[in-house]
Each structure stands twice: as structure tokens, then as C-alpha cells.
Amino acid sequence: MKGNNPLKVLFLTWEFPPLITGGLGMACYGMVRALLEQGVEIVLVLPAEKPCFFEMKRLEDANLLPGSVYEEDSGQWHSAKSIVGMEEWHSTKFVLDMEARSGAETLLDANEWHRKNPYQSNALSPSRYRALIEVVIPHVDFDIIHAHDWLTFEAGLCAKEVTGRPLVCHVHSTEYDRACGQGNERIHQFERIGLELADRIIAVSRFTASAVHDYYGIHPNMIWVIHNAYFLEESESSIERLFDEPVVLFMGRMTCQKGPDIFLEVARRVLSRFPGVRFIMAGKGDMLHNLIHRSAYYGMKNRIIFTGFLNRAEVDTVLSISDILIAPSVSDPFNITVLEAMRRGLAVLVSSQSGVTEVVRHVLTANHWEADVMSHQIVSLLKNPARIKRLSAQGKAEAEQISWYDAALKLKEVYGELLCST
Numbered sequence: 001m002k003g004n005n006p007l008k009v010l011f012l013t014w015e016f017p018p019l020i021t022g023g024l025g026m027a028c029y030g031m032v033r034a035l036l037e038q039g040v041e042i043v044l045v046l047p048a049e050k051p052c053f054f055e056m057k058r059l060e061d062a063n064l065l066p067g068s069v070y071e072e073d074s075g076q077w078h079s080a081k082s083i084v085g086m087e088e089w090h091s092t093k094f095v096l097d098m099e100a101r102s103g104a105e106t107l108l109d110a111n112e113w114h115r116k117n118p119y120q121s122n123a124l125s126p127s128r129y130r131a132l133i134e135v136v137i138p139h140v141d142f143d144i145i146h147a148h149d150w151l152t153f154e155a156g157l158c159a160k161e162v163t164g165r166p167l168v169c170h171v172h173s174t175e176y177d178r179a180c181g182q183g184n185e186r187i188h189q190f191e192r193i194g195l196e197l198a199d200r201i202i203a204v205s206r207f208t209a210s211a212v213h214d215y216y217g218i219h220p221n222m223i224w225v226i227h228n229a230y231f232l233e234e235s236e237s238s239i240e241r242l243f244d245e246p247v248v249l250f251m252g253r254m255t256c257q258k259g260p261d262i263f264l265e266v267a268r269r270v271l272s273r274f275p276g277v278r279f280i281m282a283g284k285g286d287m288l289h290n291l292i293h294r295s296a297y298y299g300m301k302n303r304i305i306f307t308g309f310l311n312r313a314e315v316d317t318v319l320s321i322s323d324i325l326i327a328p329s330v331s332d333p334f335n336i337t338v339l340e341a342m343r344r345g346l347a348v349l350v351s352s353q354s355g356v357t358e359v360v361r362h363v364l365t366a367n368h369w370e371a372d373v374m375s376h377q378i379v380s381l382l383k384n385p386a387r388i389k390r391l392s393a394q395g396k397a398e399a400e401q402i403s404w405y406d407a408a409l410k411l412k413e414v415y416g417e418l419l420c421s422t
Helices: 023-037 086-093 096-104 110-116 126-139 148-163 175-179 187-195 205-214 261-271 287-297 311-318 337-341 371-382 385-399 404-420
Strands: 006-014 039-047 051-057 067-071 076-079 144-148 169-170 200-203 224-226 249-251 278-282 306-310 324-327 345-349 364-366
Touching: 006 023, 006 148, 023 039, 023 337, 023 404, 039 126, 051 126, 067 126, 096 169, 126 148, 144 148, 144 404, 148 169, 148 187, 169 345, 169 404, 175 187, 175 205, 187 205, 200 205, 200 404, 205 224, 249 261, 249 337, 261 278, 261 287, 261 371, 278 311, 278 364, 287 306, 311 337, 324 371, 337 345, 337 385, 345 371, 345 385, 364 371, 371 385
Parallel strands: 006 039, 006 144, 144 169, 169 200, 200 224, 249 278, 249 324, 278 306, 324 345, 345 364
Antiparallel strands: 039 051, 051 067, 067 076
């Protein structure tokens, strides 16, 4: 609280439920819910065809998304629901699909972007997002600016310049993580400028904090580590199994960062020693077609299923029918999927190059390049169902103790420190 007035946060992100592509959307959702529960008010801004914002004061607003949109023809703001139904609003106004995200990261020219996303133009580019923020700022009140990842940093800096409010830049991943190496220099520039000019930086793990320091030279005193959590939705329920055999799952983007090729290699080795097992690869990305062809070359046939991108209900189904999750990321700042799987009672094998290993103990770990070690661990589990059951029970109990409420308390501490120093 700020005197008798609630603390108000301008929350800038490019992903938020109901339409999501990965962990960022669920992380932002968990944060927003927890902050609302603690009396913080949120002004959420998402990339859209038209300037818009969502003013949230109550917990239920995180699902209702009460929005206002600017109509250039009339020069007035209107309720989003008064213009289109919420279902249509979500389906047409926000670019939250994988194809659009890939387009932003590869910085397609405007004509190519518009051809692929006729409702959006280049709404996910940093400059377009900044233009939207410039229209929104005069019509909202806030005390703190909280910007998530590189696509929103320029907009956050704009809001800081115009209002003088302190800026928090939240790093969920860096370009080095996403590209498994050097990556796109223009994206590095967006990250570097945002991090250098932010009043405070939040990293989702010590792993990420070290990367921010090592790659961008940010002093450790500027960086707070606030680990992610996972919000278990009430709608999630048990679903009847589809297979009699145990099921091993990969769930994430089919990109080099998440290691789907490592999963496939582990699956091939496991099948050679334990043929009575099924594998599911859930997700979409630039490696998907190659992985499908490789699985055919390996002769894996119906032992492996590729689902493509899954919505939240489909994710719930896949988790309910699986026994083991393998998360073999090459470089992963956190990986909320691991917590999600643990909460749903799966045994988990995660690469040691993942920030989530800083907060969980009841998982198996291996370096991402150790396919032999991973396959041995999985075969050992499959031959000992009691061990799977024990590890899943321990992991579930552990994950249930990791709360967004605790993360929100730390966020409020960051906000309070900045407000006291300005």
C-alpha cells in the first residue's frame, strides 16, 4: 500500500492467458494473480492492433480482463467488450501464436509480417509496442513500470521517460538462451539498453542473474533473483489413461533451447533397451519437421506421438496421461513446465542447465549433452514403477510449496524500495 492508496503497476508483456505460447504467459498470469491478492492494482498492456489496456483491481479481473481500447476514428476509449465479444477479442486482437512470435524474433520486414498476421501488422515489434504505450500512458495512472523481456523494454523506457516512474525489467530469458549462442545482434541491443537503463532488474534464477552480469555487464547489486512458481488451475482434473504402457513426455517449444533433439535421442536409446514405452512430444517450433523425419528414420513408428501446439485444456490432458517428463534444455533460465509436471504427479528428469533446479530437489538431473546418462536414468525408472511413484509423490509435495504468493511479496519489496528512493 502507498499511504491509503493501493500500489499501481504498469505491467508490460507480450503474452497473457487465454492465448499463450509458453512459460512467459503463465508466469505473468501467476504474478498478476498473486499481486492482486495482495492489494496491488495492475494496468496490463498487451501488443494489439489498436492501443488498449486492461485495468485490474480484483482477483477475478485476471480472468475477465476488463479492457479499454482506443478508436482513432472517434478519438475515444471504449470498453473492449462493447466492441466485440471477448472470444472474438482474444482470437483476433492479440498476436500470441508461435508463428507470430518467431516473426518478431527474426524481425521480418513489415510486408511479410502483415501477410502472415493480417490483424496485427507488426504489433509485436518493440517500436510498435512503444507506439501503443505512448497512446495509453496519458490515460492510466501507475507508480511502477514492470516490463517483461526484450520486446517490451523499449516501451518501458518510453513510459519511464514520459512519467519519471521507476522501471523494473524482468528477464525471463536472454537472446543467448533462446538462440543457444550468439543469436540476433539487434535483439541483444534491445536487451542491453533496457537492462542498462532500468532502475532494477529481476532475474528468474541465479542462472539468469549470472548471464545478465556476464553478457551485459550489469552490476549484481542491480539484480534481484525472484524464482518463478506455478499456479494450478482449479479446472485441472484427472483424465483416463490412453495407453497401458508408461508414457514419457517432452513438452515445450521445438527449438534448440529446449533440447527436443536430445529428447528424441534419449527416446531412441531407451526404446532399444525397454521397448514397452510410449513417447509424446508436445509443442511447435522450427525443429518439428526435422524431428518427425528423424523419428521415422530411427524406426520409432507408433512408439512416439507428435502433438503440435497444445492449448491449456490439451496440456492438461497430456500431463494426465503421462508418467515421466524429460526437460533436456540446453540453456533454460527457469522452466515452469517442470513445476507444472511435478504438481500433476509426474516424475521429472531435467537438465542441470535449468534454473528450476535451484528450487527443487526431488527430480533427476543430468547435463544436457549426456544422452547416455539420461537414457540410463529413464530405463532405471521404467524398470522400477515403485520408484516412479515415490519420486512423483515427493516432487508433487515439493512443488506445492513453491508459491506465486511468496514471489509477489518479493516483487512488492522491490517496488517499495524503488518508490522510497525516488
